[in-house]
Amino acid sequence: MIPYKHEPFTDFSKEANQAAYQKALKKVESGLGGHYPLVIGGERISTEEKIISYNPADKQQVIGSVSKADRVLAEKAMQAALEAFQTWKKVSPDIRADVLFKAAAIVRRRRHEFSALLTKEAGKPWREADIDTAEAIDFMEYYARQMLELKKGAPLLSRPGEFNRYSYIPLGVGIVISPWNFPFAIMAGTTVASIVTGNTVLLKPASTTPVVAARFVGVLEEAGLPPGVVNFIPGSGAEVGDYLVDHPQTRFITFTGSRDVGLRIFERASKVHVGQKWMKRLIAEMGGKDTIVVDKEADLDLAAESIVQSAFGFAGQKCSACSRAVIVEDVYDRVLEKAIALTKNVTVGNPADNHFVGPVIDEAAYQKIMNYVKIGEEEGRIVTGGTGDSTTGYFIQPTIVADVAPDARLMQEEIFGPVVAFSKAKDFEEAIEIANNTDYGLTGAVITTNRFNMEKAREDFHVGNLYFNRGCTGAIVGYQPFGGFNMSGTDSKAGGPDYLQLHMQAKTTSEML
Known part of the structure; x- marks a missing residue:
């Protein structure tokens, strides 16, 4: 194909880029409230x-x-x-x-x-x-x-x-x-x-x-x-x-x-x-019900960071978002502890102020997600988050639900919000079995340093987009073609x-x- 290189992302650690974005926000703000007609045949x-x-x-x-x-x-x-x-x-x-x-x-x-x-x-x-x-x-x-x-x-x-x-x-x-x-x-x-x-x-x-x-x-x-x-x-x-x-x-x-x-x-x-x-x-x-699998032989800091970033980026409103973390029991408690600590440091608020987690899209989504939080209280243990506020916008605190059974609703149904369920597996083989036990097959990730387990996942983890030692979101055009199996689509x-x-x-x- 004719040479192609993907568009680089903006580095917002640079003050010039921050100023440019603030200027753009003001410009957009000044033009809000306009009307846009249909366009049919150019008319x-x-x-x-x-x-x-x-x-x-x-x-x-x-x-x-x-x-x-x-x-x-x-x-x-x-x-x-x-x-x-x-x-x-x-x-x-x-x-x-x-x-x-x-x-x-x-x-x-x-x-x-x-x-x-x-x-x-x-x-x-x-x-x-x-x-x-x-x-x-x-x-x-x-x-x-x-x-x-x-x-x-x-x-x-x-x-x-x-x-x-x-x-x-x-x-x-x-x-x-x-x-x-x-x-x-x-x-x-x-x-x-x-x-x-x-x-x-x-x-x-x-x-x-x-x-x-x-x-x-x-x-x-x-x-x-x-x-x-x-x-x-x-x-x-x-x-x-x-x-x-x-x-x-x-x-x-x-x-x-x-x-x-x-x-x-x-x-x-x-x-x-x-x-x-x-x-x-x-x-x-x-859509999807996407899983990050963490092996006992893994960088546990990377695992926790991958789960938090993938679960709560854009308030979990991605079909590729991590809504299930399946962790081998040997390292389950340590990964959970690290993920909780990272999540508690995540800021939630108006995205115009550059918070990591903004609102969910509307009232219907807010009510649906908060209902899943209640289900999480019954099916597992909420270890962080679990609250929401729809006074001015539709904000939900990033929520981790621990000790959830593989067949629980929280592990099976697409939530499309900032809620992730943690489930324990006795070994890597069982972790892959749990990862595959949904109707979906869109994305997944495996955190491991074991080459043989990596190859097992490459063959047996049934998803359209599988990532190793990174999160399960963020496919780039031309680099990671995106689409999934089963009820995730065609x-x-x-x-x-x-x-x-x-x-x-x-x-x-x-x-x-």
Whole structure:
């Protein structure tokens, strides 16, 4: 592939970078409360019904509002996307890639501004917001370069007297349903993967974080994307989402979100409707119940740090977050003690003030997580945290629940908050068995200095992304392609060498000479 190097993260230990971020926060603050219309076929459409985005750290503060699409407007967007597809699919891959390169350059120039918006709209601390923005840039750069290689197709054998060619062509209109927890990186990544491969898109972002998506659509237009290639249609999942998933002209769906919604989409997309000529393709990432395994032969300080960082970064609101720590009994007490000490030093507060842990996303998430904390009191022993405060924002103290049985709810159900369960294993083999005893298979990590146990885990730990001697979060585009097994989704490796092909179909042509 054409040389690629991921976007470096900002070093916030430098005063100049701190000052730049503070300046960006003030700029974003001064522009809050604006309205963003739908974008359909390049046309701005304002509707009477709005989706209001609030700051989860200051729940009275309005980030902005976006117009809300209904089924009539969803159909209008579908027709615009179908029309645009007829020309966009014939545009040279080089030109499509150029749009991504230009968009990446625009975002890079406005990097802190986008990150500051993530701090306000999604409650992301500085570092987490900066990583989100960097990943969005990475997706654009990586997929653009990858498309420049894929445009050549793949080599085939030819016999004397014939010439065979293997090429990739786009699918059609795709529905992109993006999540709130990586509202820039995943939204941008799934969108640009769809369009650089020649498809057109109906973008339905998460209702809690629609403003950053609206801003990104503006970036794509500034980069030269033609009208109708990306149509911005935030709206209700039950109304707009279901309608578009069922639509006979929908060719593929890219979804990132909960298991329940993902399975619902999977079921609906499997049905063939009148006028439909294909089986719809689904690219889904549906969450995880991720485990860090600690061997008795391990750096215990590294183990504790990896657990705390992976469990509580962005308040545990990552599908890759460590929500289970399975520790061999020989070192269980020592790792638990070290993790408790580290957790007690973690700061919780408004992410604009650069605390390590900010708020959870909204009232529903707050109530759900606090309910799991109560379950933790019954299933184990809360050794730190266990409290929350939703007076001004949705803040929950990082919580460790010790001595939890492997089959307990806390060890089986995705919590999506700053809660981690500790479970004891008699040996490394049992630790791997416990790690595998969930319906999910997204990420995992093993802390060990034993090479044979490392190789056992490499073969037997059934997850899509496995890390050794580090935390289980933080996959980088092009370096650790991301996607998981089982109920974690379709193992569609975002930021990987075969991700773009999921948005295309292969065509063989054979000419007799």
